[in-house]
Amino acid sequence: MRAALAGRPPPGPSRPEFWRSPLRGPWLTSVLGVVLLVGLTVVTGTGMLSYAAYNPGLGPPNDMTPDKGLLGFYLFPWPTSPYWLYRLTQGMHVTVGLVLIPVLLAKLWSVIPRLFAWPPIRSLGHALERISLILLVGGALFEFVTGVLNIQLEYIFPGSFYPLHFYGAWIFLAALVVHVALRMGKVRAALRGRSLREELRTPTRRTKPESPDEDGLVSPAPAAPTISRRGALGMVGLGSLVMLAVTAGQSIGGALRTTALLAPRGQNPGTGPNGFQINKTAEARGIRESDVGPRWRLTVRGAGREIVLGRDRLLTMPQHTAHLPIACVEGWSTTDQEWSGVRLADLAALAGYDTQPPGVLVESLQRSGSFRSAALRDNQVRDPDSLLALRVNGADLSLDHGYPARVIVPANPGVHNTKWVTTLTFGNPADTT
Numbered sequence: 001m002r003a004a005l006a007g008r009p010p011p012g013p014s015r016p017e018f019w020r021s022p023l024r025g026p027w028l029t030s031v032l033g034v035v036l037l038v039g040l041t042v043v044t045g046t047g048m049l050s051y052a053a054y055n056p057g058l059g060p061p062n063d064m065t066p067d068k069g070l071l072g073f074y075l076f077p078w079p080t081s082p083y084w085l086y087r088l089t090q091g092m093h094v095t096v097g098l099v100l101i102p103v104l105l106a107k108l109w110s111v112i113p114r115l116f117a118w119p120p121i122r123s124l125g126h127a128l129e130r131i132s133l134i135l136l137v138g139g140a141l142f143e144f145v146t147g148v149l150n151i152q153l154e155y156i157f158p159g160s161f162y163p164l165h166f167y168g169a170w171i172f173l174a175a176l177v178v179h180v181a182l183r184m185g186k187v188r189a190a191l192r193g194r195s196l197r198e199e200l201r202t203p204t205r206r207t208k209p210e211s212p213d214e215d216g217l218v219s220p221a222p223a224a225p226t227i228s229r230r231g232a233l234g235m236v237g238l239g240s241l242v243m244l245a246v247t248a249g250q251s252i253g254g255a256l257r258t259t260a261l262l263a264p265r266g267q268n269p270g271t272g273p274n275g276f277q278i279n280k281t282a283e284a285r286g287i288r289e290s291d292v293g294p295r296w297r298l299t300v301r302g303a304g305r306e307i308v309l310g311r312d313r314l315l316t317m318p319q320h321t322a323h324l325p326i327a328c329v330e331g332w333s334t335t336d337q338e339w340s341g342v343r344l345a346d347l348a349a350l351a352g353y354d355t356q357p358p359g360v361l362v363e364s365l366q367r368s369g370s371f372r373s374a375a376l377r378d379n380q381v382r383d384p385d386s387l388l389a390l391r392v393n394g395a396d397l398s399l400d401h402g403y404p405a406r407v408i409v410p411a412n413p414g415v416h417n418t419k420w421v422t423t424l425t426f427g428n429p430a431d432t433t
């Protein structure tokens, strides 16, 4: 049995001569691997920050992964300054992730003969290595696919995006650490074996296969080259540049917004004071005109007190102005908008917390669906730029931007800037961070 398995592989992709590209080899794989490693470090780091930005330590409704255990080891109170922090980190997470797609595909192409290696399992060590590769490749594909689906289509898969993308990331990361540790030596040797500069000067007609390698990446029966390594790397780079060009505008904004052809929220959010991106419209969230008319009231609860205010009353309180962006987990963000309204700290004072206000649970009119409420930490309530906004860019909030009142907090993920607010409950929720 063993001899049969170890013998000649069945016809098809398990035969080394099936794979004929003269470009495949340890050098090309290593170059793509290094680019991917640098990029994925950025994507992973900003992804971990994105998770921390939700302040999951505040418990429900923020925490969508209550069973995270030790995986939350690095969580820290998300700051409110610099106010553009989440705009930057999440813009990078999504943009760099999308830009890496061509590199990831090229890297997988470069190692595909190994997927069919024969015999499939040679030893226990080999079996373990292959399992780690399944977790690595599967984890990478899973993270890219869930990420892209979340920004393009939103939550079409069963369950919530957050736990899937979060736990998937840890599986992927563990497999990546193993992979890098196992391959670092080979990568070094492969990169030393050929000069990048030389390779970038080599045209197709002078392109030669790499020398045979023990991993079987180099074809034993290479076809004549139809493209140079320079050309192949150039195509991947061009693919990444195109991804960058059609997405980065959604985070950078201004005139570039019109170039963000792949951006899910459209390139033209309209004009006027309320002419900036809308995530969920009032209609989509089932907000009724009657809910937000003259009968709308804000309930502020605190240390044994409960106050009910109308919008007119809120407008007679000291109004404060802050220039802040909306930055969504989906990667898009707005440029700074001029919000004005009542400071959250002033509302906390109404509720009995004159100094050092605690955190707050914010609830909206929205009856169901995600993001109808969010918890903010004490540092977020205390920031003088944290507002219950009533107006934006000199006009009343539009219904879609959260009229009669919405939260806006510096560096806060968009999803926690709750629209159509009805209740603020001050007090520190169980903080397990």
Ligand SMILES: Nc1nc2c(c(=O)[nH]1)N[C@H]1C(S)=C(S)[C@@H](COP(=O)(O)O)O[C@H]1N2
Pocket: 276, 277, 278, 279, 280, 285, 326, 327, 328, 329, 364, 365, 366, 370, 371, 372, 373, 400, 401, 402, 413, 414, 415, 416, 417, 418, 419, 420
């Ligand atoms: N009540 C409520 N608030 C909400 C949402 C929601 O669906 N319901 N969406 C959030 C998300 S995901 C984002 S990115 C911001 C977007 O704010 P905007 O639509 O005013 O740009 O609002 C947040 N506030």
Ligand SMILES: [Mo]
Pocket: 279, 327, 328, 329, 330, 414, 415
């Ligand atoms: Mo969002």
